Amino acid sequence: MDDFGLEGRKRRLLYRSTHRGCKETDILLGAFAERYLALLDEEELVRYEKIVELDDELLYSYVVGHFLGWGFQMQSPALVIGLLHVTFLVGMSFSGFFDLSIKVPFISAMAAHNVGSFFAGVLSALIGTPCSAPFMVSAVSFALLQPGPRSVAIFQVMGLGMALPYLVISCSPGLTRLLPKPGQWMEYLKQFLAFPMYATSAWLLHVLVSQKGIHVLLPTALSIVVVSSGIWFLRVMSSVKMQASKALVVLLPLFIVGSAVYIDRFRGHDHEYGKLAQVEFSEARLARLLRKGKTVFLAVGAEWCLTCKVNEKVLESAPVQSFLRAHGVTYMKADWTNMDSTIAEYLNERGGGGIPFYELYVKGESVGPMPQIFSEKAILEILSKHLNASPNSKVSAE
Template sequence: MLQQIIPILFLALTTSVVLGQESDTWADVNVSATIEQTKTGEAELVVTAKVFDGLHIYAQSQPKPFLATKIAITDLPDRIESVGEFVADRKPILVQHESLGIELHEFEGTVQWRAPLTIRDELATEVSDPPEVLAGTVFAQACEGDRCFAPTTYSFKADYQTVKSVAASNQNLSDDTASFSLSNLQVTSSQTQSAWSVIPLAFVAGFLLNLMPCVLPVVGLKLLSFVQQANADRKQILLMNLAYTAGLLSVMLILATFAVFAGLGWGEQFSSAGFTVTLSAIVFAFGLSFLGVWEIPLPGFIGAGNGTTKQEGYGGAFSKGILSTLLATPCSGPFLGAALAWAVTQPTYLTYCVFAAVGLGMASPYLVVGLFPSMIRFLPKPGNWMVTFKQLMGFVMLATVVYLISFMPIASVVPTVLLMLGIGMAVWYASQTPGYAPAREQVKAWSIATSMVVVTALVSFGWLQDVMQSRFERAVGRFVASQTTGAALVDAKIQTVSENQSPDHIAWKTYSPELFESLVRDGKPVFIDFTADWCLTCKTNEASAIETDAVAAALRESGTVALRADKTESNPAVDELLRKLGNSAASIPFYAIFPANNPSEPILLDGLFSSGEPFVEALTRKPEQSRISRVSYSVE
């Protein structure tokens, strides 16, 4: 054991010596101090910390377990009676840690703390020669992302005769940049649209939703139902597809109601853990039905029975319409955001019309089949292949559950898995009572099955979730402690610098209004990616267009700071900025580039992208071209 420890300690010591010899290169925080004499007998102590680019330190208000910055006076001149409370020159950046769920109070760049000095009256006008020295320390911990360096005590000295001359740091910035404020930002679209142009656009957007991966599991089931309808008469086929359309439209109208009265944007219901857990449970139960574990008690629902003998019923068609709409909401196809953003700014009846148009567009392929049932002849004839196809769709449903669980809060994952187990046992138990059994026995079986689900849900989210939250918080404490000790700090620091210098790495920062305003006022161009873990279109754009070498190079060469505004959980500050940018529905994906020379006229992009060219073009646009513009739902 000792033989393993000694080399590690030697490596850490050797590296520390090297870093100490190159203090200008590796200094994470530089601390200095001055005394500003405001008038005779009055002065302020100003302590300045310059934080290495890409790092941050925590404010004095930082909650535990992270280490708050502390300023202490170690040597006070005779003429100074006391030092008041240190107050920072700006508010810290409030960041919700993405993986730990803890609020962080961070300072980046340069921060100053000011404290009033009380001068002894009898010495206020005397001049000391040599100057009297005030000394103190700043205890701070520098961090980058999840990795922190060892806490350090930085010393500073200031003499009483020092009078700091303040120069305007923003003298080269435009008035618009220097005085930029989110409260004054309001982007309005120069385009005027009418209902006659937007409603057809919404219809096309709804049709294209059928091609999004969120809806494909239910589309597969609809194809299966079409095969079963091959021998049905024309009237029954039409009524069946009308029932599907009715289920689809019912959810669309509910979403329109949420948009009108609650300001809820497309897909925002996934910000609620309760909604995500509920939908996961429903999709899981459907998946088990398709795999043959139980039979859905709806007349003729595809997935019930053996999949070959029963025709689809109206109840099954209606429920599939509901399910497909719910599954579609994490996806955003071309034209959808533009249509919904317009809709929520219109009178209530027009909002409902646009949402209904989206629903009709989504249902249009099935309505066409209902009107022209001869199209079904192009599909394979019914047979045993339908059982295999249905079971494959069951596995696709289970994969959808995994996707839904992936953006739940960490402490809710294990309780949700336990709930799934309870649901699986409940539906299996209920399926042991055959459908031809007396109604009394069926009611009894389903009552017991429902009780099993309720008890499992209470245990999962009434007890187990608290246990998992407690374990998670303890793990956070251990993680934070592990980042502040050992030779791993040296590796972390070296890795941090290496990543920041990487030409194909985008150094994302978490959006906050304070950070955004601070960057703009400092004259830095800013790129904001509005995203969420539940937004599949956002993730597609990130993989195919944003996280590319070309965009990373454009950000680096233009000096643009990349911010990520996350809506995975409810984030009113992000929604407010989206609406200020003219995105009334607060829909995503959405992107904004704020030029350094004219931040009040950002470049806006939204939609589905297959390459990074629109982003590169916007980032490299010349100053005279940086007028408000919007690339809306471009598919490259």
């Protein structure tokens, strides 16, 4: 019965460490297991079993220093550029400038097989992920650390929740009577929805400029002009020379990808935090302040995180800033707009899988993470509670 004892578990772990199915993780885990597995005690063995349960990609990313946080895909300027083009084109389609599904048989065939619906879901997930962090990051972070079947079950339940309205209507067709009747209003609604898509494009352009600098604005705008011209040409030629339209359907995505790669090569710039007195995050700087017994409010955010930007307006409002100055609180910001393994590692150590993330240190000691969503009144009350002060405290006139 030794197979069920400590030595049996070690033999199974050795086999699983060297037969992962991915050569890189076979080498990483296999070398460790062959050298140290025999030396592990019961508690260490339990920890190693949890590591072995991790997905290969997550494990490899962690080992090489790439920490994956919520919304991390928005840290890629190339992806931001691609999404900017796609959202702008969707807006043009909603505005009635073109309708590829009608003019190009290739696109029509995709729509007939629900491929278009699939990619619409992919687009929604890519853009919407940063905004859903306060509601879903805990469940997803937990799911990624669970064994395969349990992780899949959690994602299935989340998917079931998203699809629940459609399932309810499918099971009770009579509920369709409560839905609005088709009519001309649908066309007006489609045209109106073009403006949120244009607004999303503008926001993505803002994110891109924050990542790479103002000098990427012109090439990005020119790229959008070229793509728009291609759409116009496709609209004109699709009814005359179908072969030309088919070629353009292939060339336009290639041009968008090429533009993303080209613009991504521009050298970025250091992000400027603004005129308020703020301290840029670094582990050494934070440790130095804590050793001195300072009170520090640390905010981790990014330009592509809309929740972060809303909270930032609250934190940088006059009452909150006056309160922080009056009580000698150092306002430290960690900007995760671009990939930064130091910030990612800090979040990982603090159990924060996503952003926004806030933590208050009072006289060198952490009082725990703050809420991810708050109003001006709420954050003042929280700060007052931990600093034993009145939320109406004002900085004295100097």
